Amino acid sequence: MIRVRWSLKRAAGSLEPAGLKTESSKRTFGMPLAVRSALTALRKEQAADKLRLGEHYLDRHDLVFRDDAGRPMSRQRMNVQFKRVCEAAGIGRDWQPRETRHSFVSIASDNGVPVEDIADAVAHVNSNVTRAVYRHQIADTVTRAPAAMDRALAGGSTA
Numbered sequence: 001m002i003r004v005r006w007s008l009k010r011a012a013g014s015l016e017p018a019g020l021k022t023e024s025s026k027r028t029f030g031m032p033l034a035v036r037s038a039l040t041a042l043r044k045e046q047a048a049d050k051l052r053l054g055e056h057y058l059d060r061h062d063l064v065f066r067d068d069a070g071r072p073m074s075r076q077r078m079n080v081q082f083k084r085v086c087e088a089a090g091i092g093r094d095w096q097p098r099e100t101r102h103s104f105v106s107i108a109s110d111n112g113v114p115v116e117d118i119a120d121a122v123a124h125v126n127s128n129v130t131r132a133v134y135r136h137q138i139a140d141t142v143t144r145a146p147a148a149m150d151r152a153l154a155g156g157s158t159a
Contacts (some may be wrong), residue, residue: 002035003028008063008072015072017061029121039064046070105134112144 004027009018020026031039042064049068050057059070067073073081083093101122108118119130 001028002031015074024125025123027123102134102136105130106136109135110137 004020004025006017007020008015010016011018046059046066050059050070053069057070059066061072063070063072065073065078067077078097082095082097086095087093105118105122108121109115115127115131115135118135119125119127122130122134124130124134
């Protein structure tokens with residue numbers, strides 16, 4: 001499970017834990033197995049860094065994303081790292097981490113997840129923003145509504 005409870009804010013020249021923008025930003029949700037595997041591998045790398053640096057390892061907050069010395073990773077550095085990962089994956093360097101929300105919404109929608117459930121997962125107050133701004137059609141056809149119509153016209157159930 002992923003539990004979102006706080007974020008990092010710059011205070012007095014360093015990144016420190018801070019509250020989220022809204023109470024509804026606090027959420028808990030399941031993670032895909034690929035994410036779990038990637039985070040497990042990341043934790044192993046971080047444990048090796050901690051052993052290598054000993055008392056010089058600086059993680060005070062048990063952060064998920066941090067630099068090799070355990071310090072919080074700035075948004076700028078995260079963007080640079082993200083661009084490297086995108087380039088290595090063969091999709092170019094013109095991506096930003098915020099765009100992963102659009103990808104998540106579009107992929108979930110394309111795979112039949114109800115837009116209301118997707119809106120909950122991305123902490124939208126309602127599904128209107130999810131539907132209008134974040135969901136981009138991937139498949140070139142819409143199939144559920146025509147299939148329901150076929151069943152209704154054939155005298156079958158619409159459920």
